[in-house]
Amino acid sequence: MRRVGAYSPSFHVLMLATLALVAACNDESLSGLGFPDEAVVEAPPPSEEPAGPAADAEVTPVPDVAAPTPTPPPGVTTCAMQFAGEAKVPSTLSMTNLRLATDQVPFQVAIDYAVTVRNSGALAVTGGVLQAYIEQSQASCAAAGGRQVDITSTLGLIPPGTHETGYKFNASNADQIDKIGLLAPGPALVRIRLEGSNGLLDELILPITIVP
Numbered sequence: 001m002r003r004v005g006a007y008s009p010s011f012h013v014l015m016l017a018t019l020a021l022v023a024a025c026n027d028e029s030l031s032g033l034g035f036p037d038e039a040v041v042e043a044p045p046p047s048e049e050p051a052g053p054a055a056d057a058e059v060t061p062v063p064d065v066a067a068p069t070p071t072p073p074p075g076v077t078t079c080a081m082q083f084a085g086e087a088k089v090p091s092t093l094s095m096t097n098l099r100l101a102t103d104q105v106p107f108q109v110a111i112d113y114a115v116t117v118r119n120s121g122a123l124a125v126t127g128g129v130l131q132a133y134i135e136q137s138q139a140s141c142a143a144a145g146g147r148q149v150d151i152t153s154t155l156g157l158i159p160p161g162t163h164e165t166g167y168k169f170n171a172s173n174a175d176q177i178d179k180i181g182l183l184a185p186g187p188a189l190v191r192i193r194l195e196g197s198n199g200l201l202d203e204l205i206l207p208i209t210i211v212p
Contacts, residue, residue, distance in 0.1 A: 078135065078140070078141050078181070079133055079135035079141035079191060080135075081141075082133075082141050083200075086199065086200055087200070088199075088200050088201060088202060089196060089198045089199045089200060089201055091125070091196065091201045091202075092119050092120045092121030092125065093117065093118070093119055093120075093125055093128065093158060093194060093196070093201045093202060094117075094118050094120070094194075094201075094202045095115050095116065095117055095118075095192070095194050095202045095203070095204050096115075096116045096118070096204075097114075097115065097116040098113065098114075098115045098192055098204040098206055099113060099114045099115070100112075100113050100190070100206060100208070101113065103206070103207065103208045103209060104208075104209055104211050105134075105170075105171050105188075105190075105208045105209065105210050105211065106171070106210075106211050106212070107171050107172065107173075107183075107210070107212070108170060108171070108172055109170060109171075110145070110168040110169070110170045111168060111169055111170065112166065112167075112168055113132075113166050113167065113168070113169060113190075113192065114164060114165070114166035115130070115164075115165060115166055115192060115204065116162060116163070116164055117149065117151070117158060117162070117163050117164075117165055117194065118161070118162045118163070119158045119159060119160045119161060119162075119163075120160075121160055122160055123160065124157055124158060124159045124160065125157075125158045125196070126154075126156055126157050126158075127148075127156050127196050127197045128148065128149035128156050128157075128158045128194060128195075128196060128201070129146060129147065129148050129149065129156065129194070129195045129196070130146055130147060130148075130149055130165070130166075130167050130192060130193070130194060130195075131143070131145075131146035131192075131193045131195055132144035132145050132146060132167070132169035132190060132191065132192050132193075133190070133191040133193070134169070134171055134183060134188055134189070134190055134191075134208070134210075135188065135189050135191060136183055136184070136186070136187070136188040136189070136210070137186075137187075137188075140176060140181035140182060140183050141176070141181070142171070142172065142173065142175050142176045142183055143175040144169035144170055144171065144172070144175065144190065145167065145168055145169045145170055146167070147167055149165055149194075150165055150167075151163045151165050169190055169192075171183055171188070171210050183210055184210065185210050185211055185212050186209065186210060187207065187208075187209055187210075188207075188208050188209070188210050189205050189206070189207055189208065190205070190206055190208050191203060191204075191205045192204050192205075192206075
């Protein structure tokens, strides 16, 4: 008589075969689902910056370019040309504190000016002359009046010490050095020169406006 629940070798073999079949079916089902292989993400290439000069590269400096010197019209003698290369003569004389009665200068009208003249030496100097020039925009140079220094009863004599003197100047195209470059209404300069027998002793310059 067979007992229920007793071990049967044939049953054990049947169970093993069933488990193997289930495992095989599972493998085929998974492979048929078509899962993709693991994606490989590549890192972006490093950015390339434009090559610049090396830190220790030699840099050639750009030289400064001087502004061109204005060229006067043909035939014109400017004050710069008139006094080109002129240097002050060594002297004990000097000028300071140039004052004008007005900086508005009409044509053919005398304008008073005053200036302080100093003789730092121990001896009087003779032959001192005050000479005025008017110059305008690199196009003219006009003598504007002059005379011997009037400090003492002897004209041109400048004793030791500090003295006040002066004279007059005027804007006139009749006194142009070259008779070509003419003064015109507008900005200009008045140049007061202290001259001696040997040349320029000192000079002062102030802006003026020539008016009609």
